[in-house]
Amino acid sequence: MTDTTRDPALAVIVLAAGQGTRMKSSLPKVLHRIGGRPLVGHVLHSARALAPERVVVVVRHERDLVAETVLDTAPEVVVVDQDETPGTGRAVEVALDALTDFDGDVLVLSADVPLLDADTLGALVRTHRDAAVAATVLSAAVDDATGYGRVIRDADGWVARIVEQKDATAAEASVTEINAGVYVFRAQTLRAQLALVGTANAQGEKYLTDVVALLRGAGEAVAAQAAPDAAAALGVNDRVQLAEAARVLNARIVRHWQLEGVTILDPATTWIDADATLAPDVTVLPGTHILRSTAVGQGATIGPDTSLVDCEVGEGATVTRTDATLAVIGAGATVGPFAYLRPGTYLGDKGKIGTFVETKNSTIGARSKVPHLSYIGDTTIGTGVNLGAGAITANYDDLTKHRTEIGDEVHTGSHNVFVAPVRIGDGAKTGAGAVIRKDVPPGALALSVAPQRNVEGWVEKNRPGTGAADVAVRARSAQKADDGAQEEDR
Numbered sequence: 001m002t003d004t005t006r007d008p009a010l011a012v013i014v015l016a017a018g019q020g021t022r023m024k025s026s027l028p029k030v031l032h033r034i035g036g037r038p039l040v041g042h043v044l045h046s047a048r049a050l051a052p053e054r055v056v057v058v059v060r061h062e063r064d065l066v067a068e069t070v071l072d073t074a075p076e077v078v079v080v081d082q083d084e085t086p087g088t089g090r091a092v093e094v095a096l097d098a099l100t101d102f103d104g105d106v107l108v109l110s111a112d113v114p115l116l117d118a119d120t121l122g123a124l125v126r127t128h129r130d131a132a133v134a135a136t137v138l139s140a141a142v143d144d145a146t147g148y149g150r151v152i153r154d155a156d157g158w159v160a161r162i163v164e165q166k167d168a169t170a171a172e173a174s175v176t177e178i179n180a181g182v183y184v185f186r187a188q189t190l191r192a193q194l195a196l197v198g199t200a201n202a203q204g205e206k207y208l209t210d211v212v213a214l215l216r217g218a219g220e221a222v223a224a225q226a227a228p229d230a231a232a233a234l235g236v237n238d239r240v241q242l243a244e245a246a247r248v249l250n251a252r253i254v255r256h257w258q259l260e261g262v263t264i265l266d267p268a269t270t271w272i273d274a275d276a277t278l279a280p281d282v283t284v285l286p287g288t289h290i291l292r293s294t295a296v297g298q299g300a301t302i303g304p305d306t307s308l309v310d311c312e313v314g315e316g317a318t319v320t321r322t323d324a325t326l327a328v329i330g331a332g333a334t335v336g337p338f339a340y341l342r343p344g345t346y347l348g349d350k351g352k353i354g355t356f357v358e359t360k361n362s363t364i365g366a367r368s369k370v371p372h373l374s375y376i377g378d379t380t381i382g383t384g385v386n387l388g389a390g391a392i393t394a395n396y397d398d399l400t401k402h403r404t405e406i407g408d409e410v411h412t413g414s415h416n417v418f419v420a421p422v423r424i425g426d427g428a429k430t431g432a433g434a435v436i437r438k439d440v441p442p443g444a445l446a447l448s449v450a451p452q453r454n455v456e457g458w459v460e461k462n463r464p465g466t467g468a469a470d471v472a473v474r475a476r477s478a479q480k481a482d483d484g485a486q487e488e489d490r
Contacts, residue, residue: 009104010052010125011187013095016040016070016111017060017082022238028062029236030111031069034246035253036273036292039236040066042114042249044074045274049118050125052107056098058082058091087205088181089197096191103187105129108208110181115232115249121182127225128184134220135189135212137162138182140233141226147237148178149209151224159222162209166202177226179209180233189220249274257282270303279315297331306336314349327359330366348383362393365408377401378420382408388432390415407442
């Protein structure tokens with residue numbers, strides 16, 4: 001059920017209205033991120049993979065912020081608002097109001113259960129349809145069920161009811177089969193039973209789980225299917241569980257890329273986001289983060305201790321101990337160690353950004369090198385260029401950013417400052433220590449040389465009593481003695 005053929009008999013409701021107080025966060029729980037996506041984004045990704053006829057997301061807490069994120073992720077979904085009546089039952093009820101003409105199966109998902117994949121959800125829908133029951137519950141067998149609703153079965157193995165932690169008796173609390181907060185219902189049956197659900201419970205909420213007992217009371221069968229991976233069925237309620245979900249998801253992603261032909265030396269210290277892509281024969285060294293929509297080409301080596309955010313790395317490139325965001329690194333290029341690539345950096349094929357180099361909003365052409373100790377901002381560099389150590393493109397005049405343009409095959413001396421706006425013509429050269437304030441014609445040598453002036457005795461006069469003055473006096477005396485000896489020899 002993960003193909004793109006639309007299923008006209010399936011609708012999905014995603015519950016994203018809760019505050020998530022146990023997160024102790026100003027950010028709504030469902031917007032906390034793992035694997036580069038918000039929790040609700042993972043749920044929507046799995047839901048959309050089922051190709052349902054419609055998807056409805058219920059919001060309330062920080063309504064506008066959650067709705068904006070949902071629609072950025074899945075513009076086709078319908079967002080509805082939960083009213084003042086609390087509880088998952090009421091949330092589903094208002095979602096059904098947006099599905100008034102729908103009479104198929106309704107899959108209900110929780111936005112804080114991010115690890116369920118489309119294969120697991122598709123299997124749940126198939127089980128529900130094959131069993132021809134009124135409802136099917138996704139359950140999980142766990143060692144510690146604290147905080148979760150318990151699935152209580154009857155003697156025949158059907159679900160008799162679901163009991164929330166605060167309403168459970170001691171015997172019910174000892175049950176280790178929990179409710180994962182995921183259900184499939186027949187739409188018309190669900191509408192009829194929700195109208196009968198009250199709020200007589202410890203929380204004063206309208207529980208969706210009460211529908212199970214009502215269905216059984218009406219003589220309907222309710223099935224439960226255990227998730228093949230219990231960890232994937234667990235919800236995120238606090239930051240401990242958030243970190244655990246992130247760990248489980250990352251291990252899943254790392255394993256996927258290993259099976260696709262990527263060498264990952266240390267999975268425990270490698271983090272790869274869900275939307276990142278890696279080609280075969282990529283090597284990822286320890287301590288590396290490949291984040292957001294980063295794409296790494298075949299045969300590239302990334303790391304160690306590297307962070308790439310929304311970057312593109314070409315085939316055969318090497319990126320070592322580097323922090324890069326929204327950068328493009330060409331095929332066969334080398335970056336690092338200790339490089340900082342800010343947004344808008346483009347490094348051409350076989351180019352180099354070396355040790356302790358920072359770049360921003362700059363294009364560095366093919367085979368061009370910025371080897372060490374440099375800042376390159378708002379700059380266009382041609383092909384075959386070599387910038388000497390300590391190059392700085394001074395792009396900001398305290399009011400406006402200006403660009404530096406460096407042509408092809410330019411070789412510069414060490415410790416150059418290019419005061420933008422300025423252009424260095426093709427094939428030009430600059431001397432060491434030059435401060436370039438004017439355009440340099442093609443093929444020219446640019447120098448900014450002042451005569452060197454030595455002020456004898458300055459240290460002894462201006463820094464008396466210091467270590468420098470003492471050694472200078474001794475050295476001067478030794479030099480005079482040596483000069484005198486040489487004069488006598490002559």
